[in-house]
Amino acid sequence: MGAHQERRRRRRALLFLVLGFAGIGGLLRLWIGPLPDPEGLFGRAPVPGxxxxxxxxxxxxxxxxxxxxxxxxxxxxxxxxxxxxxxxxxxxxxxxxxxxxxxxxxxxxxxxxxxxxxxxxxxxxxxxxxxxxxxxxxxxxxxxxxxxxxxxxxxxxxxxxxxxxxxxxxxxxxxxxxxxxxxxxxxxxxxxxxxxxxxxxxxxxxxxxxxxxxxxxxxxxxxxxxxxxxxxxxxxxxxxxxxxxxxxxxxxxxxxxxxxxxxxxxxxPHFVMAIRExxxxxxxxxxxxxEGLVVTTTLDLAWNEAITGILRHHLAEINRPRPDRPGAGARNGAVVVLDPQTGEVLAWVGSPDYFDATISGAVDGVRIPRQPGSALKPFTYAMAFDPHSGPLLTPASLLWDLPQTFIPAEGEGYQPINYDRRYHGPVSARVALASSLNVPAVAVLEQVGVPRLLDLLDRLGVQLPGPPTRYGLSLTLGGGEVRLLDLTAAYAALASGGRRVTPILIREIRDRHGRWRARAEPTPGPQVLDPRVAFLITDILKDPDARTLGFGAWSPLRLDRPAAVKTGTSSDWRDNWTIGYTPDWVVGVWIGNVDQTPLREVSGVTGAAPIWHAVMELLHRGRPARDFPVPEGVRRMTVCALSGKLPTPDCPQTREEWFIEGTEPKEADDLYRRWRIDRRTGGLAGPDTPPEAVEERVMIMWPPRAWKWAQENGFPLPPRVEQEGGKGAGGLRWVSPPAGAIYRQAPSLPPEAQRLLVELYWTGERIPRSVRVEIDGQPWMEWTSPPYRAWWLLIPGTHIFQATAELEEGEVIPAPSLRIEVR
Structure with missing residues (x-):
């Protein structure tokens, strides 16, 4: 009896267990749901494109x-x-x-x-x-x-x-x-x-x-x-x-x-690929x-095809060898056109021929990152002009385009040089930017700070690869990679009064029944730059006189209407850029080679600029010329042309300049000085000089670091400078480092890679027998002939630099000692 009950109990338990598993299985099947039949892999009904x-x-x-x-x-x-x-x-x-x-x-x-x-x-x-x-x-x-x-x-x-x-x-x-x-x-x-x-x-x-x-x-x-x-x-x-x-x-x-x-x-095709993404x-x-989507884009097909033809024609022109120069070897190029008010993309040409395998034509030049050369300089100066941070500069500020050594975050110091491999001495910030001079741009970025420039670019939509610590002072000369689309949109922000411009590719999307699925409603972007700063940058970039030093009076950058424009050429000649704008359109052009092959004897103004010029002429055909509006809070006033300060009777040339209110110069010009010269000796007139031998001359009071440049370029030094150095024998002066300079070692780089250029020059006819330098009282370097130049390994601490020149007859002439600090 007991065994029989035990068997019945076990059967019931087994039945409940089976029912439980069946219930769980049923719940699982219900949760999982019916599965598609694998036999029907390709049996589904076609859907619309x-x-x-x-x-x-x-x-x-x-x-x-x-x-x-x-x-x-x-x-x-x-x-x-x-x-x-x-x-x-x-x-x-x-x-x-x-x-x-x-x-x-x-x-x-x-x-x-x-x-x-x-x-x-x-x-x-x-x-x-x-x-x-x-x-x-x-x-x-x-x-x-x-x-x-x-x-x-x-x-x-x-x-x-x-x-x-x-x-x-x-x-x-x-x-x-x-x-x-x-x-x-x-x-x-x-x-x-x-x-x-x-x-x-x-x-x-x-x-x-x-x-x-x-x-x-x-x-x-x-x-x-x-x-x-x-x-x-x-x-x-x-x-x-x-x-x-x-x-x-x-x-x-x-x-x-x-x-x-x-x-x-x-x-x-490149634009269509971007739309698809x-x-x-x-x-x-x-x-x-x-849903059978119908997508209306912002592109103007007629313009796009015409611009493709312009790109092909000009690439063929610069690639054609001539007796005076070889072909440029530029196989690729790209052009993008934006409306600065809405951000709409009117043209997007990613290469001369999408289907040409020999040039990797399917690669989209509008979106691949490339080095922009000097095309980032306007944003460096924009930070310096910003009234909320000083400002550090105005367009009239005097900058010095002279040999100068910088210690970037990348490590070893370097001396930037200009495209024409010359230094131009005293220039205004207006001329320095418009003519794309390199030394002033690096000096300005050193004052502004690389992090602030990176932050501005980021807020304008320009993304640079890698961590911020990767970039140093060379960033303003193109030491990073950006996309043509992003940089053109950043220039559009300058054209729109400092507001960020986000490129828009699609106007509206409807389904097959005509119902709206999405519609672009362009709205003003956030105010990234002070509109007065954007105006100053625009006014400089549209100034043909200010760019004459760098590009000549007549170049492809000049249109029949006001147009702000900037070129860029990477230091290794792999990239050519021209980006510019009117109140109506912004056009960005890049030429180069997808495989990174360097170009030959072609720069932004000779390579990309003619394409930009032709595209601008196409876009503005039949349109009335418009100038950029002047915002509130800026005023125009007369300054001494060279110093940028208030003119005095001794200032030989004046000019008009724009200023943000509150940044106008308040000091009188002190660069031009009036001297009483003894015409018999050419030196300063003294108490014993007869009145008839005294002549007053107005001369530039060159700072010491500009003496060498002034002499080499035929500018007379004031008599007091000429007499320095001991009985007219000559003088020894520092080029680098500047007195009082503070250098910071980059923790991410090995100490042996961080060096400072030490350089002196001699102002006299007789060449010294030797020039010696002591650092902290210890002999460091000796030269027996110019140039007097060497690299010194940075060592943390405060350091005293002393230098002397010894002439053949044994006379020793010292240079002023200087103090620097390494942190």
């Missing part, structure tokens, strides 16, 4: 939905082995070992994420990615939920049960998204390299295999450095998993890739095809 129009309604391109239109299926047997191996190494190295889900990869990814290291290959297997991309609905694919992961894993297991490994790999390689409308390897090969998938080599396969995880982040056409880093990572993974030897990987890593696309009907970011990669 996305139509992209210019601002007048002209069709630029219709984007076909994924796996429709011209999609070409390539059998696995015709796909290069290197592409298969690169894909497996990057996406699913255990593809042929797991049943569709890889628990080892999941655990590894979880461990690396917990350690904050990230994972070069995610935990999702190739079957899981197929399930997500082809079987789940668009809104579920991007959901970060446990339910989606479970459904994806179950579908991956079912796919692996129904299909063979090679079949799944073929499906993946023919359907995965590589960016730029390219679904599948054949489309990617045609899009990026202008060839068939079967023609790809190992280096090209490695680049393509790295794209699916983040096509926009690793886009080689807009982010070439990130794409190259990703390609190198894929090659390392191929070595790690035994697909390549280190020697084979090194050969592939050294290969220089050329990018182009197979021609297809499209207008403004914007739509994908706003609606999702798949969801944007569900």
């Amino acid at each position: 996305v139509r992209i129009l210019d601002r007048q309604g002209r069709l630029l391109y219709e984007i076909a939905p994924p796996h429709q239109g011209g999609h070409t299926w390539v059998p696995l047997s015709r796909i290069p082995r290197a592409c298969v191996q690169a894909t497996l190494a990057t996406e699913d190295a255990r593809f042929y070992e797991h049943p569709g889900v890889d628990p080892i990869a999941i655990l590894r990814a979880l461990w690396m994420n917990l350690r904050g290291e990230g994972s070069p290959s995610g935990a999702s297997t190739i079957p899981q990615q197929i399930a997500r991309a082809l079987l789940l609905e668009p809104d579920e694919r991007t959901a970060r939920t446990l339910r989606r992961k479970v459904r994806e894993a179950l579908l991956a297991l079912e796919l692996s049960r129904r299909y063979g490994k090679d079949e799944l790999l073929e499906i993946y390689l023919n359907t995965v998204f590589y960016g730029h409308f390219a679904y599948g390897l054949e489309a990617a090969a045609r899009t990026y390299f202008g060839k068939h998938a079967g023609e790809l080599d190992t280096a090209e396969c490695a680049l393509l295999a790295g794209l699916p995880q983040a096509p926009s982040r690793y886009d080689p056409l807009t982010r070439p450095e990130a794409a190259e880093e990703r390609r190198q990572q894929v090659l390392r993974l191929m070595v790690r998993h035994g697909f390549l030897s280190p020697e084979e990987a090194a050969i592939a890593a050294a290969e220089r890739l050329r990018f182009a696309s197979v021609p297809f009907p499209i207008h403004a 914007a739509l994908a970011a706003q609606f999702g990669e798949e969801a944007m095809f569900q």
